[in-house]
Amino acid sequence: MNRLFFQPHQSGMSKVEAAVQTLREINPDVIIEAHNYNITTVDNYDHFVERISKGSLTEGPVDIVLSCVDNFEARMTINMACNELNQPWMESGVSENAVSGHIQLIKPGESACFACAPPLIVATGTDEKTLKREGVCAASLPTTMGLVAALLVQNTLKYLLAFGEVSFYVGYNAMQDFFPKMTMKPNPACDDQRCINRQHEYQEKLAAQPKSKTPQIVEEEVTHETNEWGIEVNIEETPGDTGGQETGSYQPELAEGVRVAYTKPAADPDPAELPPTASGDKESLSDLMAQLKGL
Known part of the structure; x- marks a missing residue:
């Protein structure tokens, strides 16, 4: 502010007082309420x-x-x-x-x-x-x-x-x-x-809006007339692969030339909410080795 319109004769005045004075001189019709x-x-x-x-x-x-x-x-x-x-x-x-x-x-x-x-x-x-x-x-x-x-x-x-x-x-x-x-x-x-509360309110507002009557376009499955060798294309996902990002972290959609320098790690899960582990006796490694030798 002081580089844009602070004037030499306003030396000693607070930024708020100087801004009000200058702005009123520029446009006296604007109502300005100042609080310093x-x-x-x-x-x-x-x-x-x-x-x-x-x-x-x-x-x-x-x-x-x-x-x-x-x-x-x-x-x-x-x-x-x-x-x-x-x-x-x-x-x-x-x-x-x-x-x-x-x-x-x-x-x-x-x-x-x-x-x-x-x-x-x-x-x-x-x-x-x-x-x-x-x-x-x-x-x-x-x-x-x-x-x-x-x-x-x-x-x-x-x-x-x-x-x-x-x-x-x-x-x-x-x-x-x-x-x-x-x-x-x-x-x-x-x-x-x-x-967080405002996010919930906004989502509820969107859910309450009437549904669009625009007809949905159904994409037809691409089929080939001949597939002699029975080739299929499947997308495999490696468990736990998050593309180098923290699991559960917030990833905004960024414009070209902008990058995220830090992502907040996901919070550790509550032990009480984790699924119960399987109970019962487990065979030891030596027992398994003995079974393999007996085959």
Whole structure:
């Protein structure tokens, strides 16, 4: 924010105060409600949730929440509040080196929330404070920030005014001018229980919708008039073969150029839920060897 429109005469003002002043000068017809506090604290969180649920011009829920914060805790707080309220929101961010960024539309239960696919250091349990950042410049490049902000606003306009195709995720890599685009489904093993509840509600909503009357196309089995040698093609699956991924782990469908750096291991099964083992005496190896010699 301070690289985009913070002005020299606003030195000493908080970012919130400076933003309100500049934005009112740009468009005085827009009603701006400013709150300068930390949303991650308990008291401020309650007020934050209240303003989302009653902050519209009709004193009802807002249409959408836009996130432009710069830290993980604040993003998780917004994610938690929007999952609690079933509130659609758009998350955005720019990398530390200022040459890449992204926007992401999050609909609780329908698409992945921010906790469904957390950053790598969070998923692996690494303490952010212990990371060495040698050679990394925590830069802010106005061009990159401006491009990401424009993508965020454009996607918001399409969402609110219902035109064009609203994107669930658009990335930006300034080094290659690369724009990966994809849709991430919600993680059924998400750590946020509110997200799990919203997923169930969304699935129930889909199940309650009337079935499509579109006739189903039945594919005919391919047969050959002659098959002298009786050749059959069967697909064999090796038990336990999961393609190099953790069994039961969440695997999102990724766009070209995007890869998963870490998958959350599947939880160990509850011993009480495992099937009972076969009972009875088992023959020892020596007994089996003796039987074989007697054949």
